[in-house]
Amino acid sequence: MTVRFGLLGAGRIGKVHAKAITGDPAASLVAVADAMPAASGAIAEQYGCAIRTIEEIEAASDIDAVVICTPTDTHAELIERFARAGKAIFCEKPIDLSLDRVKACLKVVRDTKATLMVGFNRRFDPHFAAVRAEIDKGAIGTVEMVTIISRDPGAPPLDYIARSGGIFRDMTIHDFDMARFLLGEEVAEVSAMASVLVDPAIGKAGDYDSVQVMLKTASGKQAMISNSRRATYGYDQRIEVHGSNGLVAAENQRPVSIEIASSLGYTRPPLHDFFMTRYTEAYAAEIAAFVAAVSGKGKAAPSGEDGLAALALAEAAVRSVAEGRVVKLSEVAG
Amino acid sequence: MTVRFGLLGAGRIGKVHAKAITGDPAASLVAVADAMPAASGAIAEQYGCAIRTIEEIEAASDIDAVVICTPTDTHAELIERFARAGKAIFCEKPIDLSLDRVKACLKVVRDTKATLMVGFNRRFDPHFAAVRAEIDKGAIGTVEMVTIISRDPGAPPLDYIARSGGIFRDMTIHDFDMARFLLGEEVAEVSAMASVLVDPAIGKAGDYDSVQVMLKTASGKQAMISNSRRATYGYDQRIEVHGSNGLVAAENQRPVSIEIASSLGYTRPPLHDFFMTRYTEAYAAEIAAFVAAVSGKGKAAPSGEDGLAALALAEAAVRSVAEGRVVKLSEVAG
């Protein structure tokens, strides 16, 4: 069986998914929709698929699944429409910036029994997935402490920041999902601290650019996250998990792994400078996992509920910063 | 000029300092005092120094400086006595577990104009010192975020834990000092989380064995600390500092740096299994710095005030855990 795809949104991340779909022997890209004809046209030409409207894709009998890459504020509505239309849905994170809106959307997904997968691509990075696999194998015993350091090469444009929902909902949300993925137990408490250290303009836009977060589960497992919107040495993405029998860690990835020695010392080139080159393999594996789920092989995960849980952690972090205290998840997600 | 030493306390750490003193061409070990004759006798025999009482050392004209390695609850009183006796004082951390007692002690030090240095040995580790030196050179621009991971190979005996003052005052205190050393700005806010994950008996003794802490300075600089009383792979001591122009990090130290490859992968031996072998160089450098200060070359640092500041951070962490909120340093150290 080949899973036949409609692609909603032909921007930067839409192109990534188009490449992943067409590179997967178990999938085919049937149609693309985008408000900008130039964007959909480029994908249609490169991959030989049709250009359609969203309505046409909704009604199409030759499409099994959609990938939603449109702007964030359209995600929840599109999920609901395509759930009702009987399509399997892969949606880029976040489902929505409002917890209530996400909950309402997920009710529709449950009621229609739709297949929904949310785009937390990092779970599919082969190195991070290997960390999780080692935990599952028992290599480090019981998980106790997770450490996540996640720093972007540079801050996004200010207008993006203004509508991003803030650093916790936009950037840390990946790390919240990763922390849940690695802890293997729901987070019960959140404490966060936030600063503007990179660019005062980000502060004026009402956001932070440097944050740190602590999480704790009911049984006492802990996680720490450090985020900065700027790292001069590239895309800094490290995770490690300390357990009762040891530690497992994934190191940073480099586009070129050479080392140059001179009188100044030993130098390796910087890290990847862009999330798309850093996570190339993850995007392909993510679509492959979705295709497998749609084909009845395995569950669609991370699920809508995973998306909701990560957003609730972001909400709790925002509140923790505002009120200078530890916030219980039950206050937010109740 | 040779600095002539009296050693107070001939236990484990006393032996370390005896070795450091006798290995330093600018220092000599004149006498040792210990309540246990076997302990002082061993040092006297190995290094050819006299055995004296504390009172005799206090009154001795052939002694310039003392190293205090006695039990914690005697530190403050001994500092005061030797300050009044006109001796330079090196005291193992902590000065006392009570902030008020430390403050009273430091008043005596100030009034007597005594030289006092506190044993935060990690500042003298050549690798950590090199991190600080790179910051001073401007290699990473402005300091923004400090990350400290500090885990012991195994927990101390329960009776030690019972009188230790708790993990924040006993173990994290080193990391509080390191965070201050690296941040270069006083901490204004503390948030901490604590669990018992390693040994329930530690919990029954009223303490925690796994903690994480976030610090923030007035200007928004951040630090994260992760502590566990147990790491199967050895003495895990990592620091890194992220700044506006880059990052500087000190990796773990290993007693043997070989790698073995086989069908199971590439394996390096575990880390040091004991703080004394891990910090051998630091202990020697620490005494050398004290000797230099006593000889009029440079200041005695870390000072008593550094000891007080680290203890105040521990106090704030304890309160943060108890009250589930961010604690301002002004509440504690006021």
Added chain:
Amino acid sequence: MTVRFGLLGAGRIGKVHAKAITGDPAASLVAVADAMPAASGAIAEQYGCAIRTIEEIEAASDIDAVVICTPTDTHAELIERFARAGKAIFCEKPIDLSLDRVKACLKVVRDTKATLMVGFNRRFDPHFAAVRAEIDKGAIGTVEMVTIISRDPGAPPLDYIARSGGIFRDMTIHDFDMARFLLGEEVAEVSAMASVLVDPAIGKAGDYDSVQVMLKTASGKQAMISNSRRATYGYDQRIEVHGSNGLVAAENQRPVSIEIASSLGYTRPPLHDFFMTRYTEAYAAEIAAFVAAVSGKGKAAPSGEDGLAALALAEAAVRSVAEGRVVKLSEVAG
């Protein structure tokens, strides 16, 4: 312009090139030929290309270039035929096991002015290419000493070994090419030592499985090569170049870059276990370079002369082992 390809040979390496061609936007795979219908059929089905005979591809007006992946003993003849047919030619190494046969073949290539590129894929590995780029940038000054360690995960089947031309012509030849690529000056002298340490059956088949080679150029630049047919820890492929101002090295590649710490130490998973996964990126970059050359952008390199030069080094190594002496290239390639 799209370069239209005919693929000759649909075995293991043929499939690799089919994937590279179809994944290159500037290339298309028009037809495949193989004596085994099952092999050509599999590629034709996967990529939607035609199945043709070699003769049909030779005569086809819709084909610009061929990739020769047939058995070694057909390479030289096919190169000559397709050179005369006016096609651009990419040929897997080696052109032939006989130096004289290669020379005769290259004469035809010169006479027909055909474009010929030989498949030394390692030059296109991004890490090895980055080493060469650093040399070109002057990062290490003048090249002085090259060190190449190249070990296979396991020995090929004995029947392969019997017709391989021996380890120097089959395996070390990649390292000879890499040494020439990195030295930047022709080799003048060769000394080699060879043993059977892995499998006595390889010795009975008249070959060696463990060899070491030294090379020297006229100006005194040096290179060392170490080869084994077996490495339990995976596909060991390291190069380093020492120069007047420093050293540049490419480390081994790993499919997963995680590290697990326990009481046994720190362990990273083994290396790649197969040359095709190790050199995935190199195969794609190699075809892209050929496509560029055929499209008039850049030269076809490595050339037939590079293939001849590497084979001459193998010939000299064979003679050095047989005669227990340093062999001058002029004796072999004269």
Added chain:
Amino acid sequence: MTVRFGLLGAGRIGKVHAKAITGDPAASLVAVADAMPAASGAIAEQYGCAIRTIEEIEAASDIDAVVICTPTDTHAELIERFARAGKAIFCEKPIDLSLDRVKACLKVVRDTKATLMVGFNRRFDPHFAAVRAEIDKGAIGTVEMVTIISRDPGAPPLDYIARSGGIFRDMTIHDFDMARFLLGEEVAEVSAMASVLVDPAIGKAGDYDSVQVMLKTASGKQAMISNSRRATYGYDQRIEVHGSNGLVAAENQRPVSIEIASSLGYTRPPLHDFFMTRYTEAYAAEIAAFVAAVSGKGKAAPSGEDGLAALALAEAAVRSVAEGRVVKLSEVAG
């Protein structure tokens, strides 16, 4: 029992041994002899030992052992004199530059049943010793291929080179000993290549500055050595051993193990810049091993015969370069 030492020669390496002897609780430094009063005086003052003539040390009843650190051309005669005087002898390498002279000297040692240990300090480096220990434990199966890369930070003065016996006898000799130590089987064949790449003046002095050597044992085990008199990045000392079940390697040592990341990449400081700081621990362990042997605990190794064997390899390498062929050890050491 304390081993009582006389030190012959108070130069650079003599000071190293004086420190090692006085730092060893099982040894004491009784006297020092040197033709230069300033040199012996410095050691006598620092460590409180006597200044004596060589004759006095020879006749002294309060001296058990001597350490010979005088110029190379005096070694053999001093070994013979002190062997006859009944002293245990530690002699810096080489015993002599002439194979015949060494053989004659070792005959005296055998006849007098003297204890003789030769100063191949690298065997006592904790990292190299750990490599050998892993081999002994069977971690890599049967040893097959040894790779040694050994480069000095800078060339010695020309007048030193002139009387050094040439790079093979002066510098490579350490690697010859290390190869024997790691191979665990006597070398049967040697092939060497030599160039002048670092400094033409070295060539004018009749020596080389860049050499590579291949060794082979009777059973086919192999070793490669690469030497340069100059490495801009510090004292480059790497060994690795490939075996039937895996590989074990010792990486370079660094005085400070930090890493700095910036937009230029990740940089670690250079290696040690001097053999004495690189091998500090080795020199202490070497004297400890000699003290143990003199005290009847264990054999004195490396022995005089080890010194002879390494010198024979150097002799063979010299001949290999001169004659452009593989030289059998039996030709040299016969």
